[in-house]
Amino acid sequence: MAEEKKEEEEGDPSEDKKKADGMIASANSAAERLEKANKHHETLIAREEALKVERTLGGAAEAGQPPKEESPEDYAKKVLANEAGD
DSSP states (O other): OHHHHHHHHHOOHHHHHHHHHHHHHHHHHHHHHHHHHHHHHHHHHHHHHHHHHHHHHHTOOTTSSOOOOOOHHHHHHHHHTTOTTO
Protein backbone atom coordinates (compact mmCIF):
# COMPACT_ATOMS: atom_id res chain seq x y z
CA MET A 1 0.00 0.00 0.00
CA ALA A 2 2.73 2.46 0.90
CA GLU A 3 4.51 1.88 -2.41
CA GLU A 4 1.33 2.57 -4.40
CA LYS A 5 0.77 5.88 -2.62
CA LYS A 6 4.38 6.85 -3.22
CA GLU A 7 4.08 6.21 -6.96
CA GLU A 8 0.83 8.21 -7.14
CA GLU A 9 2.41 11.17 -5.37
CA GLU A 10 5.52 11.21 -7.53
CA GLY A 11 3.61 10.94 -10.76
CA ASP A 12 4.86 9.57 -14.05
CA PRO A 13 8.23 11.06 -15.04
CA SER A 14 7.37 10.79 -18.74
CA GLU A 15 4.27 12.95 -18.20
CA ASP A 16 6.36 15.58 -16.41
CA LYS A 17 8.83 15.57 -19.30
CA LYS A 18 5.98 15.98 -21.79
CA LYS A 19 4.60 18.92 -19.81
CA ALA A 20 8.04 20.51 -19.61
CA ASP A 21 8.61 19.99 -23.34
CA GLY A 22 5.22 21.53 -24.06
CA MET A 23 6.00 24.55 -21.91
CA ILE A 24 9.39 24.98 -23.57
CA ALA A 25 7.83 24.74 -27.02
CA SER A 26 5.21 27.30 -26.03
CA ALA A 27 7.87 29.66 -24.68
CA ASN A 28 9.95 29.26 -27.85
CA SER A 29 6.99 30.05 -30.09
CA ALA A 30 6.14 33.10 -27.96
CA ALA A 31 9.75 34.28 -28.22
CA GLU A 32 9.65 33.87 -32.00
CA ARG A 33 6.45 35.92 -32.21
CA LEU A 34 8.00 38.66 -30.07
CA GLU A 35 11.12 38.76 -32.23
CA LYS A 36 9.00 39.02 -35.38
CA ALA A 37 6.90 41.80 -33.84
CA ASN A 38 10.04 43.67 -32.75
CA LYS A 39 11.49 43.52 -36.27
CA HIS A 40 8.22 44.85 -37.69
CA HIS A 41 8.15 47.60 -35.06
CA GLU A 42 11.73 48.60 -35.93
CA THR A 43 10.73 48.88 -39.58
CA LEU A 44 7.78 51.09 -38.70
CA ILE A 45 9.93 53.32 -36.52
CA ALA A 46 12.48 53.73 -39.31
CA ARG A 47 9.70 54.71 -41.72
CA GLU A 48 8.25 57.19 -39.22
CA GLU A 49 11.67 58.76 -38.66
CA ALA A 50 12.20 59.08 -42.41
CA LEU A 51 8.82 60.79 -42.81
CA LYS A 52 9.56 63.19 -39.97
CA VAL A 53 12.91 64.11 -41.50
CA GLU A 54 11.24 64.63 -44.86
CA ARG A 55 8.63 66.92 -43.31
CA THR A 56 11.26 68.87 -41.39
CA LEU A 57 13.51 69.34 -44.37
CA GLY A 58 10.53 70.08 -46.58
CA GLY A 59 9.62 73.09 -44.47
CA ALA A 60 6.27 71.84 -43.29
CA ALA A 61 5.21 72.66 -39.76
CA GLU A 62 4.04 70.01 -37.30
CA ALA A 63 0.41 70.73 -38.15
CA GLY A 64 1.11 70.22 -41.82
CA GLN A 65 0.79 73.91 -42.68
CA PRO A 66 3.79 76.01 -43.68
CA PRO A 67 4.29 79.02 -41.42
CA LYS A 68 2.57 82.12 -42.74
CA GLU A 69 4.85 85.07 -43.37
CA GLU A 70 3.48 88.40 -42.27
CA SER A 71 4.23 91.69 -43.96
CA PRO A 72 4.95 94.80 -41.87
CA GLU A 73 1.68 96.32 -43.09
CA ASP A 74 -0.32 93.31 -41.91
CA TYR A 75 1.43 93.41 -38.55
CA ALA A 76 0.66 97.09 -38.17
CA LYS A 77 -3.02 96.44 -38.91
CA LYS A 78 -3.09 93.72 -36.26
CA VAL A 79 -1.45 95.97 -33.68
CA LEU A 80 -3.94 98.75 -34.36
CA ALA A 81 -6.81 96.25 -34.11
CA ASN A 82 -5.30 94.87 -30.84
CA GLU A 83 -4.81 91.39 -32.32
CA ALA A 84 -1.00 91.28 -32.22
CA GLY A 85 -0.88 88.39 -29.73
CA ASP A 86 -2.48 85.89 -32.13
